[in-house]
Amino acid sequence: MTNRQILEDIKQKLSSAGIEEASNDAWLLFEGITGMNRTDYLLRAGEEFDFPFPERLRNAAERRCAHEPLQYILGKAYFMGFEFEVNPSVLIPRYDTEVLAEEAARYADADSEVLDMCTGSGCIAISVALLTKARRVIGADISGRALTVAERNRKRLNAENVGFVKSDMFGAISGTFDMILSNPPYIKSEDIEGLMSEVRDCEPRLALDGHEDGLFFYRILAKEGFGHLKPGGHIMMEIGFGQAREVSALLEMYDYADIRVIKDLAGLDRVVCGRRI
Numbered sequence: 640m641t642n643r644q645i646l647e648d649i650k651q652k653l654s655s656a657g658i659e660e661a662s663n664d665a666w667l668l669f670e671g672i673t674g675m676n677r678t679d680y681l682l683r684a685g686e687e688f689d690f691p692f693p694e695r696l697r698n699a700a701e702r703r704c705a706h707e708p709l710q711y712i713l714g715k716a717y718f719m720g721f722e723f724e725v726n727p728s729v730l731i732p733r734y735d736t737e738v739l740a741e742e743a744a745r746y747a748d749a750d751s752e753v754l755d756m757c758t759g760s761g762c763i764a765i766s767v768a769l770l771t772k773a774r775r776v777i778g779a780d781i782s783g784r785a786l787t788v789a790e791r792n793r794k795r796l797n798a799e800n801v802g803f804v805k806s807d808m809f810g811a812i813s814g815t816f817d818m819i820l821s822n823p824p825y826i827k828s829e830d831i832e833g834l835m836s837e838v839r840d841c842e843p844r845l846a847l848d849g850h851e852d853g854l855f856f857y858r859i860l861a862k863e864g865f866g867h868l869k870p871g872g873h874i875m876m877e878i879g880f881g882q883a884r885e886v887s888a889l890l891e892m893y894d895y896a897d898i899r900v901i902k903d904l905a906g907l908d909r910v911v912c913g914r915r916i
């Protein structure tokens with residue numbers, strides 16, 4: 640079979656399996672596994688497919704047909720222009736979360752000490768550390784497996800100013816910070832069943848479930864975060880759909896100042912910020 644026939648065949652299989660972006664995903668699998676880029680492909684589309692491990696591409700296509708996310712199959716995801724290793728122990732970094740990292744990078748500088756709570760793959764902690772050269776960035780997570788991935792990401796991206804701590808929220812965190820960042824689990828438990836299979840069946844429940852009303856972790860962040868902020872320090876949290884009002888109210892309740900909401904590119908409320916005066 641030619642390269643074109645192989646690619647068409649994968650497209651067909653993905654499409655029959657109900658994968659929405661079958662064409663795009665087929666290409667990304669083909670490129671990711673064979674290492675052929677667009678130009679190579681265009682030049683060699685009619686040539687016989689001679690990749691040494693054809694079963695790898697077949698397996699990858701089968702996994703995608705079973706609705707496993709592309710990023711877990713290829714083992715990587717992009718965030719703020721950096722490549723992160725991912726596996727099913729960590730949430731796949733989302734484009735929307737870049738709003739939080741960008742806002743953090745606007746306020747942090749080389750003197751800053753930053754805490755990223757619920758760090759997962761470490762994507763926020765590492766990106767902010769690399770972009771701002773912050774003095775110290777701590778990524779905390781309850782999951783030891785997630786921290787193993789985060790530490791590998793730290794090494795491969797050479798983020799020497801980052802350290803990771805295993806901690807159930809603030810349990811093992813001491814000291815104060817100029818900035819507390821978090822993209823915590825925020826989906827209401829009862830809404831998890833209704834999520835698309837890629838998310839519901841493949842991503843870690845621990846990284847999604849915000850308990851009964853979805854706000855469980857924001858309460859802890861608002862309440863305990865205050866004591867871990869230096870005067871003038873910022874708290875910035877990603878939120879889910881419709882949570883801006885309630886999360887802002889939590890910050891008000893604990894006496895934060897300058898409370899504001901930032902929208903994502905789709906125009907949806909995405910990040911809630913406040914300051915300890």
Ligand code: GLN
Pocket residue numbers: 729730731732733736757758759760761762763822823824845846847
């Ligand atoms: N901080 C990580 C991210 O934004 C993980 C978040 C999580 O596990 N809830 O991708």
